[in-house]
Each structure stands twice: as structure tokens, then as C-alpha cells.
Amino acid sequence: MQKAFASQADLEDKKVTFSQLSEHAWAYTAEGDPNTGVVIGDDAVLVIDTQATPAMAQDVIRHIRTVTDKPIRFVVLSHYHAVRVLGASAYGAEHIIASEETLDLIRERGEQDKASEIGRFPRLFRAVESIPPGLTWPTITFRDEMTLWLGKVEVRISHPGRGHTRGDTIVWLPQERTLFSGDLVEYNATPYAGDAYFQDWPRTLDKLAALDPLQLVPGRGDALRGREQVQAGLQGTRAFVQELFEAVRAGAQTSSDMHQIYRQVYGKLKVKYGQWVIFDHCMPFDVSRAYDEATAYPDPRIWTAERDVQMWKQLEA
Numbered sequence: 591m592q593k594a595f596a597s598q599a600d601l602e603d604k605k606v607t608f609s610q611l612s613e614h615a616w617a618y619t620a621e622g623d624p625n626t627g628v629v630i631g632d633d634a635v636l637v638i639d640t641q642a643t644p645a646m647a648q649d650v651i652r653h654i655r656t657v658t659d660k661p662i663r664f665v666v667l668s669h670y671h672a673v674r675v676l677g678a679s680a681y682g683a684e685h686i687i688a689s690e691e692t693l694d695l696i697r698e699r700g701e702q703d704k705a706s707e708i709g710r711f712p713r714l715f716r717a718v719e720s721i722p723p724g725l726t727w728p729t730i731t732f733r734d735e736m737t738l739w740l741g742k743v744e745v746r747i748s749h750p751g752r753g754h755t756r757g758d759t760i761v762w763l764p765q766e767r768t769l770f771s772g773d774l775v776e777y778n779a780t781p782y783a784g785d786a787y788f789q790d791w792p793r794t795l796d797k798l799a800a801l802d803p804l805q806l807v808p809g810r811g812d813a814l815r816g817r818e819q820v821q822a823g824l825q826g827t828r829a830f831v832q833e834l835f836e837a838v839r840a841g842a843q844t845s846s847d848m849h850q851i852y853r854q855v856y857g858k859l860k861v862k863y864g865q866w867v868i869f870d871h872c873m874p875f876d877v878s879r880a881y882d883e884a885t886a887y888p889d890p891r892i893w894t895a896e897r898d899v900q901m902w903k904q905l906e907a
């Protein structure tokens with residue numbers, strides 16, 4: 591039997607956890623669904639990744655209001671993916687911060703990504719009608735790094751290099767060694783790599799590891815606490831990315847039959863990573879992008895709703 595397209599058959603709601611990680615940092619996590627980070631400064635709140643719709647963002651706001659009544663003034667987009675950015679309007683923030691590369695990607699492929707992501711994973715776009723027309727546009731962009739002071743709380747926002755996308759952004763609280771990594775790091779969740787730069791991603795993770803975080807909020811999965819668990823999260827993501835790319839590159843050297851390469855790589859990675867959430871969702875997109883990068887496409891091709899379905903039929907037939 592053919593698998594239902596992407597995650598159209600994934601309908602079960604996850605349990606939300608809102609927990610404090612360090613003096614000013616909180617994590618809104620949901621058993622492998624996309625996470626939101628929260629920094630509560632002296633005078634304002636900063637939110638990292640918004641959830642997919644304003645209606646879903648309202649639940650984040652409700653949790654924030656159980657611990658502070660300070661205004662939510664800043665939203666940081668860790669990257670351009672719709673599931674991270676389209677809830678932004680709910681916060682009424684003064685500023686939406688993103689890297690210049692992320693702004694480029696929103697301009698270039700934001701509309702297609704929105705249609706594609708809603709089609710792939712309808713459950714993650716609860717009350718999709720609450721999304722205002724158009725896209726989420728940053729009001730502040732930076733090239734490499736910027737620092738925001740929430741009173742005495744230092745918030746470093748930077749683009750450490752390419753990985754999950756071309757514009758990946760992390761948020762680092764140096765005073766309490768807490769890192770918000772976006773989808774550059776996942777924990778017990780499969781990294782989505784359909785828009786990735788496989789050969790850059792491990793180097794970028796090295797930069798995150800060099801910060802020596804004591805707490806880390808990944809893009810998906812539980813928040814990581816303590817040096818050992820943080821390094822395990824970084825190492826797990828790095829291993830998946832490297833093993834997948836090497837397996838696809840080896841396959842591409844002897845065959846151009848995508849279906850065959852896919853079955854081989856799927857079988858190989860399933861043993862070690864098959865228990866991570868959204869494994870079956872991610873694999874076709876990840877293998878497609880890895881094949882592109884190993885052959886003719888240095889930059890990820892734009893996914894459209896049509897290309898999604900066409901690829902899925904080819905690989906999952």
C-alpha cells in the first residue's frame with residue numbers, strides 16, 4: 591500500500607510542555623512538533639519561532655502569560671519555513687528579526703513554501719484560516735550577528751553558517767549559556783533536509799558545539815539540559831546528516847535510479863533513526879535534496895505543492 595502523502599495521515603495532537611531552562615529562558619515544546627523559544631528580559635519578551643498559525647501562537651502567548659506580563663516586543667525567525675513563521679502576527683511584536691539570507695529566501699520562495707508546507711502537514715497548521723494574507727516579513731535584518739539587550743540580559747542573534755537552510759539563525763544567551771538552535775539541531779526527531787546544505791551543516795554544528803551550551807532548545811524534541819545531553823543532541827543531528835549524505839552520494843555514483851537509491855538509503859538509516867518522529871515524512875525530501883547536492887544542484891530547488899506530490903509518487907511508489 592502506498593503511504594499517505596507526507597504527513598497528511600498524522601492527526602494526533604501532541605502534549606505541550608512549557609519549561610524554564612535558565613534564569614531568562616523558556617521552552618515551549620510538544621513531543622517533536624515545532625518548538626518555540628522564549629526569552630524573558632528585564633523589560634520585554636522575545637519569542638524565537640512563532641508556530642504555524644496565529645491561532646496556535648495564541649497558545650504560546652497563553653503560556654507566556656502564566657509567567658510574565660511584560661510586553662512581547664521581539665520575534666526572531668530561526669529560518670524561513672512556514673511552520674515557523676506564519677503565526678507571527680499573533681504576538682503584535684514591534685520587531686521581527688531575521689538574517690539577510692532568510693529575507694532573501696522569503697522573497698524568493700516564501701509563497702511556494704507556504705503552499706507546500708500546508709499541503710504536507712495539515713495538522714501543524716491548525717486554524718489555517720487565522721493566517722493573514724501574504725507572508726511574514728522581517729522588520730530588522732542582519733548579516734552575521736547582532737546583539738539585543740533586554741535590559742541587562744544580553745541576547746546574541748547570529749547566522750553561524752548554512753545547514754538546515756541557507757539563512758539559519760541561532761539565539762544565544764551568553765550569561766546563562768542557553769542556546770536556541772532552530773532546526774539546525776533536532777532531538778529524537780528527524781532533521782528535515784529538503785532545503786539543506788548537507789556539506790555545510792556539520793561545520794555549522796561545530797560552531798554551535800564550540801559555544802559549549804549548558805541548555806539547548808532544538809527545533810523539534812525536548813529541551814536539552816546539561817552539557818552531556820546538549821552534545822548528544824548536536825552529535826545525533828550531525829551523524830544523521832553525514833550518514834544520509836554519504837549514503838546518497840555513494841548511491842549516486844553507481845546509479846541514477848532515484849527510486850532504487852531511496853530504498854537503499856531508507857533501509858540503511860531506518861535501523862538507527864527509524865524511531866525518530868517524522869522519519870517517514872522527512873526521508874523522501876532529504877534523499878531528494880542530498881541527491882541534488884551530490885550531483886547537479888549546489889542550491890536547493892524550490893519545493894512547490896506539485897513537485898512535492900510528484901517526488902512522493904516517484905519514491906514511495
Ligand SMILES: [Zn+2]
Nearest residue numbers: 669671754773
Ligand atoms: Zn525548518
